[in-house]
Amino acid sequence: MIDRIIRDDVEHVVDGFEHDTFAEKSVLITGGAGFLGSHLCDTLVALGAAVTCLDNFSTGLLKNVDHLLPKRGFRLVKEDVSNFKENEKFEFIFHFASRASPEEYQLYPVETLLANSRGSHNMLELARQHDSTILFASSSEVYGDPQVVPTPESYLGNINHLGARSCYVEGKRFSESLFMAFHRKYGLDMRIVRIFNTFGPRLRGDGFYARVLSRFILQALAGKRLTVYGDGSQTRSFCYITDLILGVLLVSSNVKARGEVLNLGSSQEIPILDAAKQVVTIVGSNPGLSFHPLPEDDPMRRCPDTGKAKEILEWEPQVSLENGLERTISWFRKQADGAS
Numbered sequence: 001m002i003d004r005i006i007r008d009d010v011e012h013v014v015d016g017f018e019h020d021t022f023a024e025k026s027v028l029i030t031g032g033a034g035f036l037g038s039h040l041c042d043t044l045v046a047l048g049a050a051v052t053c054l055d056n057f058s059t060g061l062l063k064n065v066d067h068l069l070p071k072r073g074f075r076l077v078k079e080d081v082s083n084f085k086e087n088e089k090f091e092f093i094f095h096f097a098s099r100a101s102p103e104e105y106q107l108y109p110v111e112t113l114l115a116n117s118r119g120s121h122n123m124l125e126l127a128r129q130h131d132s133t134i135l136f137a138s139s140s141e142v143y144g145d146p147q148v149v150p151t152p153e154s155y156l157g158n159i160n161h162l163g164a165r166s167c168y169v170e171g172k173r174f175s176e177s178l179f180m181a182f183h184r185k186y187g188l189d190m191r192i193v194r195i196f197n198t199f200g201p202r203l204r205g206d207g208f209y210a211r212v213l214s215r216f217i218l219q220a221l222a223g224k225r226l227t228v229y230g231d232g233s234q235t236r237s238f239c240y241i242t243d244l245i246l247g248v249l250l251v252s253s254n255v256k257a258r259g260e261v262l263n264l265g266s267s268q269e270i271p272i273l274d275a276a277k278q279v280v281t282i283v284g285s286n287p288g289l290s291f292h293p294l295p296e297d298d299p300m301r302r303c304p305d306t307g308k309a310k311e312i313l314e315w316e317p318q319v320s321l322e323n324g325l326e327r328t329i330s331w332f333r334k335q336a337d338g339a340s
């Protein structure tokens with residue numbers, strides 16, 4: 001059964017979308033059992049699409065999508081994005097398959113590069129074969145450690161192409177280039193979104209899969225000290241999942257986004273130390289903080305310029321960090337209590 005918090009979030013996105021673009025349409029979501037992919041599966045099924053969820057379960061979890069298995073119009077395929085073939089036409093392809101946690105992808109640099117090169121190529125060929133609209137989930141990481149903040153799409157990046165994060169950064173940059181090549185050479189209808197830090201229910205907080213907010217939440221709920229890297233002055237801008245999913249749907253369905261690259265994320269920039277304090281306040285515990293070395297090439301600031309998305313899509317995030325954290329913490333609390 002789908003959790004009530006997620007069900008309400010899905011309804012909220014469906015109400016905000018107000019288009020019938022996806023009704024009865026055949027849609028492929030790669031990385032569909034991951035954090036972003038599974039929310040996209042839930043929303044597109046609710047919008048009446050016939051959804052194929054493709055995942056190799058390297059990072060994705062069956063429990064993120066198993067409630068969808070009995071639904072008409074939902075199909076789960078366990079296969080790698082580099083090998084998947086299909087003869088039935090997909091009208092839309094959402095290419096989200098990739099490891100995304102820095103601690104995880106640095107342990108799997110080759111796999112990360114291949115998902116974002118061979119995997120992207122395979123999806124582009126599929127889109128060309130089916131004349132699909134294809135959207136690529138790129139990342140704020142293509143900007144590296146930006147010297148221009150808020151960062152617009154025109155910023156070319158400040159990258160260490162041989163550094164620890166390069167497997168992800170260069171994978172995303174290569175994919176963007178390949179998407180552009182298919183658009184220029186074959187006229188393929190593609191759109192690229194550069195996704196900034198996103199959080200919400202289902203964001204993994206365990207082990208090296210963890211992203212910062214979900215790890216902080218699990219630590220605070222367990223009464224353990226929150227692990228802050230560096231002095232915590234590095235910033236991020238955290239977008240709640242519903243805002244991100246609505247942005248993705250608008251990009252994929254708005255003809256003005258064809259061939260375009262768009263930043264999607266929150267413009268509420270916050271130091272990691274302040275984010276830790278906010279988590280502790282909302283959880284209502286006071287376990288304290290422990291400080292650890294800043295990882296190699298950790299970007300010092302990250303905040304999108306979302307002017308282009310605002311202009312083209314009339315989209316901007318609605319959920320504050322505080323409200324998003326309250327929902328996310330409630331969800332993690334319920335998981336810990338074993339409630340659905």
Ligand code: UDP
Pocket residue numbers: 101102103197210211212213215227228229230234236272294295298299
């Ligand atoms: N971070 C932290 N403690 C942790 C995990 C991450 O202080 O336990 C910091 C990390 O160094 C980075 C920020 O939080 O500056 C966001 O990290 P995350 O892994 O979520 O993703 P990133 O934004 O770096 O891709």
